[in-house]
Amino acid sequence: MQQLRALINVSIQELIRMRLWWVLVSLCLLLFALSFLFGSLSFDEKTRMLLHFGFLGVHLSGLGLAVVFGSQLLQKELDHQTCLVVLSRNVSREKFLLSKALTFYVVWGAGGSALVIMLWLLLGAQFSLGKMLLVFSGSYLESAVIFSAALFLSVNTRSLIAGSASLGIYLISHWSQEVAFFGEKVGNPVLSAVGQTSQYLFPRLYEANWRSIYFIEHPISWGYFLWTWTHLCAWVVLLIVASMVTFRRRDLV
Amino acid sequence: MTVLSVRHLSKSFKSGFFEPAYKVLADISFKIEKGRATGFVGLNGAGKTTTLKCILGFIRPQSGSIELNRQSLGYLPERPCYYDFLTAKEFLEFFWKLSVDHSDGFEKACDNVLKEVGLLDSKHVLLKKFSKGMLQRVGLAQALIHHPEVLILDEPMSGLDPDGRIRIKEILFRQKALGRTIFFSSHLLSDMEELCEDLVIIHKGKIVYTGSLESFKKTESLESSFKQLRQQLEGRG
Ligand SMILES: Nc1ncnc2c1ncn2[C@@H]1O[C@H](COP(=O)(O)OP(=O)(O)OP(=O)(O)O)[C@@H](O)[C@H]1O
Numbered sequence: 001m002q003q004l005r006a007l008i009n010v011s012i013q014e015l016i017r018m019r020l021w022w023v024l025v026s027l028c029l030l031l032f033a034l035s036f037l038f039g040s041l042s043f044d045e046k047t048r049m050l051l052h053f054g055f056l057g058v059h060l061s062g063l064g065l066a067v068v069f070g071s072q073l074l075q076k077e078l079d080h081q082t083c084l085v086v087l088s089r090n091v092s093r094e095k096f097l098l099s100k101a102l103t104f105y106v107v108w109g110a111g112g113s114a115l116v117i118m119l120w121l122l123l124g125a126q127f128s129l130g131k132m133l134l135v136f137s138g139s140y141l142e143s144a145v146i147f148s149a150a151l152f153l154s155v156n157t158r159s160l161i162a163g164s165a166s167l168g169i170y171l172i173s174h175w176s177q178e179v180a181f182f183g184e185k186v187g188n189p190v191l192s193a194v195g196q197t198s199q200y201l202f203p204r205l206y207e208a209n210w211r212s213i214y215f216i217e218h219p220i221s222w223g224y225f226l227w228t229w230t231h232l233c234a235w236v237v238l239l240i241v242a243s244m245v246t247f248r249r250r251d252l253v
Numbered sequence: 254m255t256v257l258s259v260r261h262l263s264k265s266f267k268s269g270f271f272e273p274a275y276k277v278l279a280d281i282s283f284k285i286e287k288g289r290a291t292g293f294v295g296l297n298g299a300g301k302t303t304t305l306k307c308i309l310g311f312i313r314p315q316s317g318s319i320e321l322n323r324q325s326l327g328y329l330p331e332r333p334c335y336y337d338f339l340t341a342k343e344f345l346e347f348f349w350k351l352s353v354d355h356s357d358g359f360e361k362a363c364d365n366v367l368k369e370v371g372l373l374d375s376k377h378v379l380l381k382k383f384s385k386g387m388l389q390r391v392g393l394a395q396a397l398i399h400h401p402e403v404l405i406l407d408e409p410m411s412g413l414d415p416d417g418r419i420r421i422k423e424i425l426f427r428q429k430a431l432g433r434t435i436f437f438s439s440h441l442l443s444d445m446e447e448l449c450e451d452l453v454i455i456h457k458g459k460i461v462y463t464g465s466l467e468s469f470k471k472t473e474s475l476e477s478s479f480k481q482l483r484q485q486l487e488g489r490g
C-alpha cells in the first residue's frame with residue numbers, strides 16, 4: 001500500500017508538471033467564458049449554452065487527457081528506462097502499471113469534478129450539484145475507458161499509434177449505434193451488421209452521453225445508470241488486466 | 254553462502270520481424286558469494302547489461318533459472334535516467350518509501366548518503382539540472398539509501414571525473430567492509446583489481462572465466478592477463 005501511494009504520488013507530480021494538463025484546463029475555462037459571452041447575447045438561451053459548452057469543454061479535456069496520458073504515462077517510463085530502478089525495488093510490474101492507471105483516475109476525477117463545480121457556480125447554482133456530477137460521471141467513465149485502452153495499446157505499440165488508435169476506438173464506440181440505426185433505416189444489411197457487431201466488440205460509450213440539459217431536467221433511471229456504470233467499468237477492468245498481462249511478458253530493454 | 258546463482262541462461266533478440274533471432278547469451282552459469290565483490294568483465298556488446306537485466310527480471314530469458322533474493326537489493330542502471338522533475342531529496346525519499354516500511358530515519362539516511370556521494374550541496378536541486386556525473390552519483394545514492402544486502406551496479410564509474418571515480422571506489426570499499434555483496438560491471442580493470450575478490454568474464458555471450466581474481470591473473474596484472482585471454486579466444490575463432 002505504501003509503495004502504491006508513493007508511486008501514485010510521484011506520477012501525480014509528473015502530471016501536474018506536464019504542460020498539457022494546464023493547456024487543456026485553460027481551454028476548458030476559455031470555453032466556459034465564451035459560452036458565457038454568447039449566452040449573454042440571448043438571455044433565455046444562456047443557461048442552455050453554458051451547460052452545453054461547459055460540459056463539452058469538460059468532456060473534451062477529459063478525452064484529450066485520457067488519450068495523451070494513456071499513451072504516454074507508461075510508454076515514457078519504458079522509453080527513458082526510468083522504470084528500471086523502480087522495478088528493481090520489489091515493485092511488481094502489475095503494481096507499477098496500476099499506479100499509472102490510478103493516477104489518471106484520481107487526477108481526472110478530482111480535476112473534472114472541480115471544473116463541474118465551477119460550471120455549477122457559473123450557472124448560478126440553479127441545478128442540483130448532484131445531478132450535474134451524475135452527468136459528469138458519464139463523461140468520466142468514457143475517459144476512463146479511453147485511457148485504459150490507450151494504456152493497453154501503449155504497452156504493445158508506440159505511443160503515437162496507441163494515442164491515435166484509442167481516439168479511433170472512441171469514435172467507433174460513439175458511432176456504432178448510429179451506423180446500425182442508419183443501416184436499418186436505408187435497408188443496407190451490411191451497414192447494420194457492421195454497426196451491430198461493433199456494438200459488441202467495442203465499449204458502448206454512447207450510453208454514457210448524458211451531456212445536455214435534457215438529462216439534467218429528466219434524470220436517467222437508476223437501473224440505466226447502474227447498467228452503464230457496470231458495462232463501462234467492466235471494460236476498464238478488462239483493459240487494465242489485459243495491459244498487466246502483456247506488460248508482464250514484455251522485455252524492458 | 255551463495256547470494257545469486259545463474260544457471261544455463263540463454264537469451265536471443267530479434268531486431269526485426271523477419272530477421273532471424275540473434276543469440277546474445279548462450280548458456281550462461283555462474284554464482285556470486287555473500288560478502289564478496291565480484292567484477293563482471295567483457296568487451297562492448299559482450300552481454301553484460303543483458304545478463305544483469307535478466308538477473309533483475311527486466312528481460313525474460315528463453316531458458317535458464319536465476320536465484321536471487323530481491324527483498325534487499327540496490328541497482329544502478331547503465332544509463333542514468335531518473336525522474337528529472339524531482340529534487341535529489343524527493344528522489345531519494347521516493348525510493349526510501351518503496352523499500353522501507355516506515356518513514357523515520359529518512360532525513361538522516363538521506364544526508365548520510367548524499368554526503369557519501371558528494372551531493373549534499375545539491376540536496377534541493379532538481380535532477381533536471383544535474384550533470385551526467387551528478388546523475389550517476391545520485392543513482393548510486395538511490396541504490397544505497399535503504400542499506401541493501403546486495404548491490405548490482407552496471408558500470409558505476411562511467412561518466413565520472415577522476416575525483417568522482419575515487420569517491421565511488423571508496424564507497425564500494427566501505428560497503429564491502431559492511432559485509433555487503435557487490436556485483437558490478439566495469440571496463441576499468443585497475444579499479445576492479447583493487448576492489449574485487451572474484452571475477453566473471455563474458456565473451457560474446459559465453460562465460461569464459463568464473464572464479465577468484467587472484468587465480469585468474471596469477472602473477473601479472475589483470476590487464477595483461479585479460480589481454481592474453483582475449484588473444485587466446487580470438488585465436489580460437
Ligand atoms: N533490445 C535489443 N535488441 C537487439 N539486440 C540487442 C538488444 N539489446 C542488446 N542487444 C545486443 O546484445 C548484445 C549485448 O549487449 P549488452 O548491452 O548486454 O552488452 P554490454 O556487455 O553491456 O556492452 P557495453 O560494455 O557496451 O555496455 C549486443 O550485441 C547488442 O547489440
Ligand SMILES: [Mg+2]
Pocket residue numbers: 301302303331407
Ligand atoms: Mg552494458
